[in-house]
Amino acid sequence: MRQDVHFVTLSTPDLDAARRFYVNGLEWHPLLDVPGEILFFQIAPGLVLGLFDAKSFSQDVRGAGPVAATGVTLAHNVDSPEAVVDLVDRFTGAGGNVVVPPEPGAFGGVFHAIVRDPNGVLWEIAHNPGWLVADDGTVSFS
Incomplete structure (x- = not known):
């Protein structure tokens, strides 16, 4: 296996607050913004940060969460x-x-x-x- 990580996804309780902070406050440019679901940001070559609505995240991991990092x-x-x-x-x-x-x-x-x-x-x-x-x-x- 190659030593790569392409996505880091964080469960996000308040996606609108995340949008205000990263997009409006820090002026980051979303790679993809799906309101109510997820925000993706290209943060380095080959690396994307995903901020995933907590309810959608839980559904995606089939209830294995909340995942506490x-x-x-x-x-x-x-x-x-x-x-x-x-x-x-x-x-x-x-x-x-x-x-x-x-x-x-x-x-x-x-x-x-x-x-x-x-x-x-x-x-x-x-x-x-x-x-x-x-x-x-x-x-x-x-």
Whole structure:
């Protein structure tokens, strides 16, 4: 099997709140938007984030849910500590809530913050001088 993930789908209790946050607030462009059902965003080459209405999600997994993912963050890496602060401001302006304010992290020289979207998804906004994300999306460590 190839080492690939093409879709990350999150059960979303309030799809309209997710739309307001990601589309209106962060100005993301949906790859596909099916009102009342699902929002898809192209988030990297070959990778799509799906925000699936919780009732539809439960139906799709035939009642195996709600699926509780614990210890999960979506992470966005930026070029500087100042960019962390700027992006956290953008997230909060879009309706997110700061869980951990921008600060030096405990591991690897990272400067980061944790923000919760309106449906409880945790985002880590980070500057890590030991990580390089190339234009094609590949990650390398220095």
